[in-house]
Amino acid sequence: MAVNAAEAAVPDAASGNSIWSRAWQNHAPGYLFLLPWFIGFFGLTVGPIITSFYLSFTDFDLLTPAEWVGVDNYVRMFTNDRSFAASMRVTFFFVIFSVPLKLAFALGVAVLLNRGMKGLPLYRALFYLPSLLGASVAIAILWRQIFARDGLVNDVLSIFGIVGPSWISNPNYSLWTLIILSIWQFGSPMIIFLAGLRQIPQDMYEAASLDGAGKWRQFVKITLPLLTPVVFFNAIIQTIEAFKSFTPAFIISGGTGAPINSTLFYTLYLYNEAFSFFRMGYASALAWFLLLLIACFTAFSFLTSKYWVHYDD
Amino acid sequence: MTFRMPRRQFLMGTSALAAAGAFGLRPAFAQDEALRLIWWGGQARADRTLAVADAYAASTGTTPPEGEFLSWNDYWPKLATQVAGGTAPDVLQMDYRFIVEYATRNAIAPMDDYLGGVLNLDDFDEDQLEGGKVDGKLYGLSLGANSVAMLVNTTAFEEAGVAVPDRDWTYDTMREIGEAFKAANIRGGMTGMSDGSGSEPMLDNWIRQRGKPLYTAEGKLGPNVDDMVEWFTMWNEFRDAGYINSAEDQALDTGAAEVSMVALNKAAMIPSNSNQLVIHQSINPDTLTITSYPRIAAGVGGGHYRKPSQFWSISGASQNKEAAAAFLSYFVNDVEAGKVLGVERGIPCSAAVRDAVAPTLSEQDQIALNFVANLGDLLGPLPASPPNAAGEIDTSLLRVLSQEVGFGGRSAEDAGKFFVDEATAILNRAS
Numbered sequence: 001m002a003v004n005a006a007e008a009a010v011p012d013a014a015s016g017n018s019i020w021s022r023a024w025q026n027h028a029p030g031y032l033f034l035l036p037w038f039i040g041f042f043g044l045t046v047g048p049i050i051t052s053f054y055l056s057f058t059d060f061d062l063l064t065p066a067e068w069v070g071v072d073n074y075v076r077m078f079t080n081d082r083s084f085a086a087s088m089r090v091t092f093f094f095v096i097f098s099v100p101l102k103l104a105f106a107l108g109v110a111v112l113l114n115r116g117m118k119g120l121p122l123y124r125a126l127f128y129l130p131s132l133l134g135a136s137v138a139i140a141i142l143w144r145q146i147f148a149r150d151g152l153v154n155d156v157l158s159i160f161g162i163v164g165p166s167w168i169s170n171p172n173y174s175l176w177t178l179i180i181l182s183i184w185q186f187g188s189p190m191i192i193f194l195a196g197l198r199q200i201p202q203d204m205y206e207a208a209s210l211d212g213a214g215k216w217r218q219f220v221k222i223t224l225p226l227l228t229p230v231v232f233f234n235a236i237i238q239t240i241e242a243f244k245s246f247t248p249a250f251i252i253s254g255g256t257g258a259p260i261n262s263t264l265f266y267t268l269y270l271y272n273e274a275f276s277f278f279r280m281g282y283a284s285a286l287a288w289f290l291l292l293l294i295a296c297f298t299a300f301s302f303l304t305s306k307y308w309v310h311y312d313d
Numbered sequence: 314m315t316f317r318m319p320r321r322q323f324l325m326g327t328s329a330l331a332a333a334g335a336f337g338l339r340p341a342f343a344q345d346e347a348l349r350l351i352w353w354g355g356q357a358r359a360d361r362t363l364a365v366a367d368a369y370a371a372s373t374g375t376t377p378p379e380g381e382f383l384s385w386n387d388y389w390p391k392l393a394t395q396v397a398g399g400t401a402p403d404v405l406q407m408d409y410r411f412i413v414e415y416a417t418r419n420a421i422a423p424m425d426d427y428l429g430g431v432l433n434l435d436d437f438d439e440d441q442l443e444g445g446k447v448d449g450k451l452y453g454l455s456l457g458a459n460s461v462a463m464l465v466n467t468t469a470f471e472e473a474g475v476a477v478p479d480r481d482w483t484y485d486t487m488r489e490i491g492e493a494f495k496a497a498n499i500r501g502g503m504t505g506m507s508d509g510s511g512s513e514p515m516l517d518n519w520i521r522q523r524g525k526p527l528y529t530a531e532g533k534l535g536p537n538v539d540d541m542v543e544w545f546t547m548w549n550e551f552r553d554a555g556y557i558n559s560a561e562d563q564a565l566d567t568g569a570a571e572v573s574m575v576a577l578n579k580a581a582m583i584p585s586n587s588n589q590l591v592i593h594q595s596i597n598p599d600t601l602t603i604t605s606y607p608r609i610a611a612g613v614g615g616g617h618y619r620k621p622s623q624f625w626s627i628s629g630a631s632q633n634k635e636a637a638a639a640f641l642s643y644f645v646n647d648v649e650a651g652k653v654l655g656v657e658r659g660i661p662c663s664a665a666v667r668d669a670v671a672p673t674l675s676e677q678d679q680i681a682l683n684f685v686a687n688l689g690d691l692l693g694p695l696p697a698s699p700p701n702a703a704g705e706i707d708t709s710l711l712r713v714l715s716q717e718v719g720f721g722g723r724s725a726e727d728a729g730k731f732f733v734d735e736a737t738a739i740l741n742r743a744s
Binding site for chain 2: 061062064083148149165166168169170171199253254255256258259260261272274275276277278
């Protein structure tokens with residue numbers, strides 16, 4: 001549609017009307033239809049973002065007007081805040097372990113499902129289900145039950161004579177429980193991997209197997225390289241998701257990051273600062289630092305991508 | 314959460330709000346507009362509160378007040394947001410912990426102007442009235458007196474063959490109880506008591522018996538390093554001996570009644586509050602009762618106090634302050650209202666209401682009423698209201714430290730010193 005409009009605008013320039021007014025006339029209905037979205041975007045997204053940037057330089061407790069404190073909030077973050085450091089450790093640990101494991105698992109299942117088995121749509125739907133339920137409160141509560149001392153996981157372990165710990169209330173395991181929960185929700189990267197696998201031409205595999213390449217060799221030499229753009233996409237999306245992870249930790253620890261701050265995710269800490277201790281200014285600064293952190297990670301991924309992502313051209 | 318409103322009024326209200334919002338104005342509510350109330354609590358409290366609101370409307374011929382309720386954790390963010398946005402309801406439930414903060418920032422209004430007028434408090438307990446004052450002005454109307462109390466599973470005590478502790482019991486008795494429960498080994502190793510080292514009310518009670526407040530009137534920390542080391546050492550001893558729950562079990566308790574050590578059948582006693590017997594009994598098939606917190610030594614009194622369990626306060630931005638005050642007067646003075654409310658929020662503060670209500674109460678409610686009314690030598694003075702940062706010291710310091718000590722990551726000596734250093738830093742930062 002945009003192309004058509006541009007083509008229409010060019011000949012009219014000669015007939016006296018400016019390109020811009022013609023273009024406006026052509027686009028006006030489009031913008032009109034977009035108006036509700038624009039209002040929502042600027043009113044509910046851009047507005048609060050700008051406000052939070054301003055608030056990050058203030059001391060604001062919601063009850064009294066914000067007080068300008070300059071960069072104090074940012075300074076405190078790095079010099080005098082144990083909980084900030086603790087939440088950073090927890091969050092990085094979570095990102096570093098949950099993202100690769102989740103992607104590997106998603107890719108593995110996608111490869112298995114790609115073999116054209118019977119009842120494929122059913123399996124796809126089943127595996128995708130946890131992702132649909134997503135980071136919901138219900139799932140987190142269910143998870144709490146499954147990993148309790150007398151929960152399902154320990155029941156299964158006891159069949160093999162293993163006495164399991166109380167996964168969610170032991171600081172050595174609680175974060176791993178959340179990582180497993182995250183891996184379990186592998187459905188959405190899996191669907192994307194599946195679509196990527198379908199794009200790989202079958203004749204490449206046929207040629208490779210004629211040359212005597214085994215399944216594993218085909219996977220490493222054909223599937224993986226051709227799939228790198230999809231891996232790249234999934235990695236970025238999942239990393240951002242992992243950094244923002246909140247609900248499961250909030251529910252499982254009752255909002256406290258317990259035991260001993262072992263599940264004190266960055267966003268959970270931010271939430272507590274804002275809504276438990278009413279430090280909106282400081283929480284805004286924390287939010288902006290998270291944004292910066294995610295931006296840096298994403299930029300880094302893009303910069304390194306040219307060394308390992310192969311596009312088909 | 315419920316939100317009651319006639320439909321037509323709702324449509325008018327929302328469209329007026331939308332219109333006002335478009336021009337960046339706050340809606341101006343008419344004088345005969347229904348009062349808006351907000352409180353934290355469960356369904357039982359909501360049913361009782363709304364029944365009283367309806368009765369009030371019926372007796373005065375006014376529009377019934379509208380009510381909204383949330384859980385404690387959701388309540389404070391919502392209220393603070395509403396106050397910041399200038400949309401706080403006319404009447405709001407307030408807690409002892411936050412009343413100074415809200416009063417000094419004019420988020421709630423003093424009620425003194427209505428005293429003797431629409432607000433009649435002649436029959437009200439003097440100490441409960443004092444508890445709602447900030448800088449000499451009345452900002453909160455106590456909805457019931459309350460005290461910390463040990464919640465006891467009597468059925469479990471019977472199974473273990475141990476006598477339920479009376480009000481003279483001490484921390485030494487706890488050793489005996491712990492030993493007896495260990496020997497009885499009921500319900501897969503139920504302990505005599507949960508780990509109280511991370512419980513702020515328990516620390517408060519213990520330090521008060523030693524003659525110190527947890528927080529001074531100036532908002533400073535009461536206990537010193539020696540006190541805190543002794544505190545953590547005592548609980549370490551209990552834990553090592555198996556008298557209380559392991560750190561791993563204790564960490565399952567994240568605050569809600571449903572996951573307390575008593576609800577999970579892991580301990581026969583937990584530190585709690587007198588009015589929480591009702592909610593705990595409602596989720597536990599065993600028979601529960603309450604008793605006092607242990608004494609630090611035989612014959613040592615004090616520690617407990619009759620705390621206003623919660624207040625009604627009038628929003629500083631309310632357009633209907635006088636109507637709100639009249640409603641509150643009915644809420645705390647009317648005998649019929651008192652019968653509906655029972656002791657769910659604590660023991661009524663009006664003597665007349667208390668006398669009228671007592672015979673109508675359930676067994677559990679009577680236990681709570683008797684306990685708070687007859688604290689005897691356990692009753693100490695009402696402490697100064699806690700400083701702003703007390704909540705942070707509770708959740709992100711005491712609780713975390715007790716877990717670190719429990720899991721063996723920190724010694725009692727270390728934790729005691731760290732608590733005092735860090736709590737002092739938090740208090741300085743907040744003031």
